[in-house]
Amino acid sequence: MGPLLGSGYLLLRDAVSTPRSYLTDSALGLGDAAPRAVPQDALLAVLSPVIDGGLIVKAILLVALWAAGYGAAVLARELLGASIGAQLVAATVALWNPYVTERLAQGHWSLLAGYAALPWVALAAYRIRTDGTAGAWAGVAGCLAAAGLTPTGALLAGITALSLAGRRRLAGVLALLIATSVPWLAATTLSGAASEPSDPAGIAAFAARAEPGLGTLGSLAGLGGIWNSDAVPGSRTTLLALFATVLLLVIVATGVRSVISDGTDRYVRRALVVLAALAILLPALGATPWGMHVLEWLVAHVPGAGLLRDTQKYVALAMPAYALCAAAGCGALARRFSAGQVAAPTDNPPVSKLSPTVTGTVATILISLLALPLLDLAWGVGGAMRPVHYPAGWQQVAGQMAGPGDVAVVPGGMFRKFRYSGKAPVLDPAPRLLPQDVLQTGELPVRGRTVSGEGNRAREVETLLLHGGSAQQLADLGVGWVLLERGTPGPLGESKTALAQLEPMFSDADLTLYRVPGTIQQHEASSTDRTFAIAAHALWVALLIGGPLIATVTRRKRCPAAIRADPTDATGHG
Template sequence: MGPLLGSGYLLLRDAVSTPRSYLTDSALGLGDAAPRAVPQDALLAMLSPVIDGGLIVKAILLVALWAAGYGAAVLARELLGASIGAQLVAATVALWNPYVAERLLQGHWSLLAGYAALPWVALAAYRIRTDGTAGAWAGLAGCLAAAGLTPTGALLAGITALSLAGRRRLAGVLALLIVASGPWLTATALSGAASEPSDPAGIAAFAARAEPGLGTLGSLAGLGGIWNGDAVPDSRTTLLAVIGTVLLLVIVATGVRSVISDGADRYVRRALVVLAALAVLLPALGATPWGMHVLEWLAAHVPGAGLLRDTQKYVALAMPAYALCAAAGCGVLAKRFSTAQVTGPTDNAQLAAATQRSESLARQGIDDSSTTNIAGSSPLSSAPFDPVSKLSPTVTGAVATILITLLVLPLLDLAWGVGGAMRPVHYPAGWQQVAGQLADPGDVAVLPGGMFRKFRYSGRAPVLDPAPRLLPRDVLQTGELPVRGRTVSGEGARAREVEALLLRGGSAQELASNGVGLVLLERGTPGPLGASKTTLAQLDPIFSNADLALYRVPGAVERHNASSMDRAVAIAAHTLWLALLVGGPLVAAITRRARRTR
């Protein structure tokens, strides 16, 4: 994130951060488009009047990346009794992989919050299975809420929690998941977006992509394969993609046997491995002709099935198991090298017994670091173990260093903002001036047509139009996405009608009847303008500079806003979600501290 930590705002493909955003109907998910950015937009709208919105996004992204690595390390420590070196290997697998790189380049910062929550969800589900205390349930509630920053993140966390918690706890987990998903579920129901099927063309457009030399299955197994070939690091377009994938899979495979071995927590560990296998195989099947045919049928006939179109997103479910297996692999290799230094059958037997004792204590949650070293042998043991005791930390550290280096080097361009791609931008002053001119009633229509822009200040990659987040009014967006040379239709029916009206040069009266009170022309960006000059000539100019022009629609504007009741219900759902997000970790921490004190 290096370059992004400087002054400015994240504006890269789907990522749009702004100095200030507003609690509009669209931010609450009550527009006519699907609520894909709920509750993230509402959260930013509530916080940005106090804290700069760009700073909030950077902080969330930074905390998410830290939480992904640290969560993988803690998961390896609690489920495997992993050493520090093995924990660092797990953290590297969670942080330094193609999935993180590609989603950063695509601008999916809030999805990475859901990704980061997965090891913590797994850990919370494990603690619920082992003790079932209120603190464990509160921890799961907070994790689900954090993942629920986007609908996809909520699904990822929900699948993980339901897979691990066990049948007797499914009802409780499902209830927490519904509350954590309340903002987008409520918005979907109130806005009517749930009644509309998605465009089946989106299935092929968003299918997982085969990388050079790997095929679709290999790309997904290596945690890559995003649909957008432009949102990948340069290294993934070369032989390094094959090398990096092979190294990752070999490291993971080395530890699989240890992870699925018998033990008190074997159900959770085995379930995570099965989940990882399905997270790779099912998206790969979804990219086959018959798999796409099935998904196209679902998209056309089942409302809400559009959440499944970007199947590569769900490869995130493999990360906790990959991290565990990599940590176990580090332990396996270190043990082999350490054992090779021990001579005599008695020494081997004692070492095995000490290792077994250490693993048993770790599974019970007992910290035996004061009596046991990294290899599991006691510093108080007899003289023949002294060489092993002294060598084991060195060997473990050396193995961990080698594995981390092998994971990092093939994807070295993830460093420094994914090769410098994640650089902050600065918005021209005209945007703030336009925002201050929106006193008139009605929604805002934008020109040129389409949802993506290329400004002089935004870099080479196309970016989502920042107007809906920069302006204190609802900005109509069609939801249409240009992907792989085709256009995937969105759910914004009124926005499509207004855009068509502008491009054909319709009348000001037609705009007013569609609830449009203002038209914003964004200059200097590609996109269709059609015969919009005819329409603009009928409007009253309010503001104009080199970047923007704002026009008022004369006459009475028909109201198309959400009702006050709908807004109240949506805000209540957001409030419950926020209570889980803040209260869950707080209760978990207090409960855990009280238990330790006792």
């Protein structure tokens, strides 16, 4: 994250951070498009008037990356009694891998928050199996809420928790999952997005992609294979990807036997390994012709199944098991090479019996083998994640919007290439920068094809502008403002004819704002819907903050008693 630590904002492909955002209907998930950024957008809208929005995004991303590595280390310590060296190997597997690299380059910072929560969700599920106290359940709630910054993150965490909790606890975990997902579930219901199927063309467009020498299955097993080749680091476009994947899989395979061996927590460890296998196999099957056919049917007939179209996202579910197996592999190798230590790979003697020098050396070698083939990740994915600075015109445009109506934007499309945003296309920042709802079609250009979105009114408005429609037609569709973003590619059509009928309000080298005259037809969400949506977000915040607090307080109250009961355990694995 080095480049991002300076001033400026993250604006890279799907990542859009802004100085300030607003609690519009779209931020609450009540707009035309599916609520894919809920409750993320509402959280930023509430906090950014107090704390700079760009700083919030950087902080969330930094904490998420730290939490991913530390969570993997804690999971290895709790389930395996791993040494510090082995814990660092687990942290490296969780942090320094193609999945993190490609999702950073794609701009999926909030998805990485869900990814980072997975080892903590696994640990929380393990704890409710071992004691089942209110504090343990509160920990599960907090972990699910942290993962639920986006709907996909909630699904990742929910699948993990449900897989590990056991049959007797399924109902409780499912109830907590629904409670922590209520912002986007409520928004989906209230906005009507639940009744609309997704475009089946998205399945082929977002299918996992094969890397050189690996094929699709091998790419996914190496935690790579994102659909967008432009978000793939250079090292994964050569046979170095094969070398790195073989190294990763060998290190993981070395510890599989130890992870699935008998023990008091063997169910959790074995379930994580099975989950990892399915997280690799199913997306690979989803990239086959018949697999894509099945998924196309699902998204065309089952509302909400569009969350499954980017199947490579779900490879994240393999991370906790990979981290555990790598840590166990480090321990197994250290035992094998420790002086005077002759033990079967499944043995797990106390760390104190192993040579610290050998353990540290093995861990250092494994960490180097994991990191060196993927040096592209260093310094913000090779400098791709550099901060940008928005022109002052954006703030002035936002200050001009004092009247009713939504905002339409030209050129058409959702992605831009500004003079200040770099070479990669970026999601239009207007919806986050402006105080009114910005109409977006949701159409995505992917692999030379266009995947349709859910923004029907936005599509109608865009067509009207590109065909030179009248101001009255715009007003009837609820458009009160039109923003012309200069210097970025995109279709303009006959929009000059439409813009000539509007009232110019502001203009500079980058932006021109027009006001639509006449009476604007309102298309806002009802006050009742907004109240329900805000209440749903409030519940999510309560679980996000309250869950960890209750879990921490409860755990601290129990620890002194545990130490008095078994001082040997307290000085052992802690």
